[in-house]
Amino acid sequence: MRTRLSGALLLAAAQVSTLWVVLTLLLFAWLGRPLWQDPAALASLAGFSWNPAAGQYGLGAMFAGTLLLSSGALALAFPLGLLCVLFVLALGPRVLAQLLRQVLTLMAGVPTVVYAFVAVWLLVPWLRDSAGVGMGFSWLAASLTLGLMLVPTVALPLIGVLAPADASLAPVCDALGISRAQRLLWVTLPAHRPLMLSVLLVAAGRAAGDTLIALMLSGNAPWLPHSPADPLRVLSAHIALSLATDTESTAYAAVYASSLLLLAWVSLSHLLSRRLVR
Amino acid sequence: MNKHRIAAAFAGLVTLFAATHAGAADIDAFKGLSGKLDVAGGTAHIPVVQDVARHVAKANPNVRISVSGGGSGVGIQKVGAGLVDIGSTGRAPSAEEVAKYNLKPFQFALDGVAVAVHPANPVKNLSRVQLADIFSGRVDNWKTFGGADQRIHLYSRDEASATREVFVDKVLGKGQSPAANATVVASNGAIKTAIARDKGAIGYLGLGYVDASVKPVAIDGHAPSQENAKSGAYPIVRGLYFNTRGEPNALASAFYRYLKTGEGQSLIRAHGYIPAF
Numbered sequence: 001m002r003t004r005l006s007g008a009l010l011l012a013a014a015q016v017s018t019l020w021v022v023l024t025l026l027l028f029a030w031l032g033r034p035l036w037q038d039p040a041a042l043a044s045l046a047g048f049s050w051n052p053a054a055g056q057y058g059l060g061a062m063f064a065g066t067l068l069l070s071s072g073a074l075a076l077a078f079p080l081g082l083l084c085v086l087f088v089l090a091l092g093p094r095v096l097a098q099l100l101r102q103v104l105t106l107m108a109g110v111p112t113v114v115y116a117f118v119a120v121w122l123l124v125p126w127l128r129d130s131a132g133v134g135m136g137f138s139w140l141a142a143s144l145t146l147g148l149m150l151v152p153t154v155a156l157p158l159i160g161v162l163a164p165a166d167a168s169l170a171p172v173c174d175a176l177g178i179s180r181a182q183r184l185l186w187v188t189l190p191a192h193r194p195l196m197l198s199v200l201l202v203a204a205g206r207a208a209g210d211t212l213i214a215l216m217l218s219g220n221a222p223w224l225p226h227s228p229a230d231p232l233r234v235l236s237a238h239i240a241l242s243l244a245t246d247t248e249s250t251a252y253a254a255v256y257a258s259s260l261l262l263l264a265w266v267s268l269s270h271l272l273s274r275r276l277v278r
Numbered sequence: 279m280n281k282h283r284i285a286a287a288f289a290g291l292v293t294l295f296a297a298t299h300a301g302a303a304d305i306d307a308f309k310g311l312s313g314k315l316d317v318a319g320g321t322a323h324i325p326v327v328q329d330v331a332r333h334v335a336k337a338n339p340n341v342r343i344s345v346s347g348g349g350s351g352v353g354i355q356k357v358g359a360g361l362v363d364i365g366s367t368g369r370a371p372s373a374e375e376v377a378k379y380n381l382k383p384f385q386f387a388l389d390g391v392a393v394a395v396h397p398a399n400p401v402k403n404l405s406r407v408q409l410a411d412i413f414s415g416r417v418d419n420w421k422t423f424g425g426a427d428q429r430i431h432l433y434s435r436d437e438a439s440a441t442r443e444v445f446v447d448k449v450l451g452k453g454q455s456p457a458a459n460a461t462v463v464a465s466n467g468a469i470k471t472a473i474a475r476d477k478g479a480i481g482y483l484g485l486g487y488v489d490a491s492v493k494p495v496a497i498d499g500h501a502p503s504q505e506n507a508k509s510g511a512y513p514i515v516r517g518l519y520f521n522t523r524g525e526p527n528a529l530a531s532a533f534y535r536y537l538k539t540g541e542g543q544s545l546i547r548a549h550g551y552i553p554a555f
Contacts, residue, residue: 051455052437053446125475135431135476137461220436220462231461241436241464249349251437 025263032256034249041250045257050222050233052251059258061222065232066265068225069142069214070207076147077203081154088159089166090184101159108152116216119145124217127229134229137219143228146213153203161195162188201273205266211236235262304539305337307532312340315529319353319366322389322440322518322551327366329545330536341529357381357523363530365521368440379523386537387518387551390485390507391445394470394492396477401425403496406513409449412480415457420478432460433472433481441466445482448514466550482514486550504552518551 035041040055047058084104088097119141128136166188173183189196214220219231220241233241235258242255317327324345331343350367357365358379368389371381393409395401401423404412411417412430421427434456435442446454463469466487473479474491485502488494494502497513506512522530536542543553 053453053455128476135461135478137472215464221459222462223458231459233462241462242438 021263021267025260028256028260028263032253032260035253035257038250041254045254048224052249052254055250057250057254057257059235059238059254059261061224062233062235062238062258063261063265064224065218065234066208066236066262068139068232069146069218069234070204072139072143072228073146073150073207074200074204076143077150077154077207078200080147080151081158081199081203084151084155085158085162086181086184088155089163090180104152104155104159107149108156110149112149112210113212113216115145115149116213119213120216135219135231137217137231138229139218139225139232140228142214142218142232145217146207146210149210149213150203150207153206154199157199157202158192158196162192165192197273201269204269208234208262208266208269209236211240215240235265303337304536304541305333307536307539308334308338308341308529311338311529311532313342313529315341315343315364315533316362317343317345317364317366317520318347318356318362319364320350320368320440320518321347321438322368323366323520325549326387326537326546326551329548330533330542333541333545334536341532343533354379354381354521357521360523363522363527364533367519367521368443368516370517370519371521381521381523382525384520384522384526384534385517385554386520386534387546387554388507389440389444389516389518389551390502390504390512391441391448391482391514392485392488392494392502393445393480393482393497393514394473394488394494395480396473397491397493398477399425399493401495403499405498406449409497410451413450413456413460414454415459426477428478430480431476431478432457433469433476433479434460434462435466435469435482436462436464441482441484444516445514448516484550485552486547507552508554517554 029036035045035057041057044056044058046060047056048060048064049056049058050061084100088101088104092100123144124136124141126136127133127138127141133140162184166184169183169187173187178187214234215237218234218237220233220237221231222233222238225232239255239258239262242251242258317323324347327343327345331345334341334343350369353362353365353367354371354375355365356362358375358381365381367383370385371383375381376383393404399420401420404423408417408423413432413434415432417423418430419427420430446452446456450456461472463472463481466483469481469483470487470489470492473481473483483492485504485507488502496502500506500511500513502512502514507515520530520534526534537546537553538555543555546553
């Protein structure tokens with residue numbers, strides 16, 4: 001009885017969440033009316049030129065920016081996160097491993113604006129003046145900061161699930177003469193591939209949605225960057241920048257198009273991940 | 279005894295408080311009035327009107343001032359159609375608009391935009407043509423203008439910025455936009471901080487935001503000072519206007535009177551504008 005009740009509650013919760021997403025999509029579509037009614041503006045959406053003064057509302061550069069920044073950040077966060085897992089569960093001396101775990105937990109609680117602020121004052125001038133990487137505000141600066149922020153997002157869930165699983169495999173592996181590191185790398189991790197994929201996708205979702213790090217560090221230039229030293233603009237930062245524009249304008253309506261695009265991207269990657277996990 | 283002393287001190291405080299507040303305050307422009315004053319149009323005006331609205335709400339709760347954006351064109355349309363009492367514009371209304379709606383413009387402020395570089399940059403003066411070359415990305419090294427051999431780092435603002443609108447209109451021309459690879463920051467304060475910390479930087483910001491941390495450059499030989507902006511010698515300036523259809527009503531007149539007081543003028547200055555009285 002009790003399981004049936006909780007099952008029904010969970011199902012209801014899931015349906016409400018789904019409905020919520022669908023309602024949000026519909027709301028955005030409704031609020032973006034000025035844009036759908038203007039064929040020229042609508043046609044320019046798919047382009048790469050953002051210049052509302054000239055009637056160009058291309059979101060291509062921002063969408064590409066979101067993909068570029070997310071991949072840059074994940075390319076840093078995922079391997080680093082795995083290394084942390086390896087250190088905490090297998091390689092590190094007990095005291096240091098415990099310490100790293102504490103640090104990761106602490107990092108997970110730091111608001112993104114703090115990461116962004118510290119990076120604006122330390123990383124950006126260093127990139128510009130010491131490393132000589134362009135203006136400092138760049139794809140690279142935002143990727144490094146976002147990547148660092150995402151390390152606990154990758155590492156903590158993996159540690160949480162793998163630690164007991166790994167411990168339960170210990171007697172068998174010890175009997176076979178397999179070391180701790182070998183056990184984690186060749187037995188425990190491969191057995192949890194779907195978990196790793198879902199952790200990667202949660203991190204990707206956070207990377208696409210994070211606004212302040214991108215807004216404060218990426219330089220927000222609405223174009224396609226030629227190198228990691230160049231600035232770029234992502235959808236979330238674009239929404240934040242456009243929110244202040246005059247609410248009657250087509251540029252403001254483009255905020256809803258940006259939101260739809262962002263939501264569609266995050267939803268699509270989640271659907272894909274569920275396919276892959278199966 | 280002790281009780282009396284406390285009571286006396288309290289009475290003294292009350293008298294002091296009443297005395298400081300009973301004197302003819304600037305906000306008394308709205309005394310005895312009631313009703314609603316709707317303002318719509320230019321976005322640059324919003325913070326000033328909001329400040330006035332806050333002060334009025336405290337001093338005279340019978341008066342309510344509401345403000346919305348929409349841009350200068352919307353301001354003219356709405357006041358012309360009688361939807362609002364005051365239409366705000368970031369430009370003088372054209373002769374056609376004045377004739378069509380019988381508009382009475384009231385200029386309350388000047389909005390000047392300074393172009394600033396890093397304090398260590400030797401460049402002191404730029405022409406408007408040179409500025410257009412820089413901000414369109416045609417010239418990208420300070421050497422061209424007698425500076426160091428250093429790439430020019432462009433800092434710009436987003437489309438919501440009235441500062442950007444004035445700058446683009448006066449320097450690059452209407453409908454243009456700065457080079458696509460310019461770093462876009464979200465506020466006047468942020469652009470100042472960015473310029474102050476980057477040796478190759480150039481950017482534009484409201485005159486009111488300029489301080490010692492950045493170096494404003496003269497444009498066509500005219501320093502960006504409040505005097506030059508007021509006299510018209512400094513080129514990147516525009517007037518900020520409120521427009522009524524016909525003569526302003528009692529509330530609108532009170533609103534104008536208040537803007538002219540010391541308190542009103544300091545509100546205008548607080549948002550980086552130059553009072554035009």
